[in-house]
Amino acid sequence: MENASELHLTERESxxxxxxxxxxxxxKIGSYLFLSEHTVRDYVSSLMTxxxxxxxxxxxxxxxxxxxxx
Numbered sequence: 001m002e003n004a005s006e007l008h009l010t011e012r013e014s015x016x017x018x019x020x021x022x023x024x025x026x027x028k029i030g031s032y033l034f035l036s037e038h039t040v041r042d043y044v045s046s047l048m049t050x051x052x053x054x055x056x057x058x059x060x061x062x063x064x065x066x067x068x069x070x
Contacts, residue, residue: 007050007066014068016043021060021069 019029026040051062063069
């Protein structure tokens with residue numbers, strides 16, 4: 001796994017990551033950030049790729065391990 005310093009998350013990806021960690025689903029994230037569910041899904045997919053995760057739960061778990069979330 002990469003170091004957090006090697007990951008380059010956009011500001012929007014970081015916001016979505018935080019909301020994922022809070023348990024928000026794509027629809028709720030979309031309404032909160034004024035994005036479509038489709039756009040949120042694309043951001044979640046990007047996070048999954050960057051964090052080498054197979055699902056949303058692994059995204060959050062990896063982010064905590066890397067210190068991207070408190």
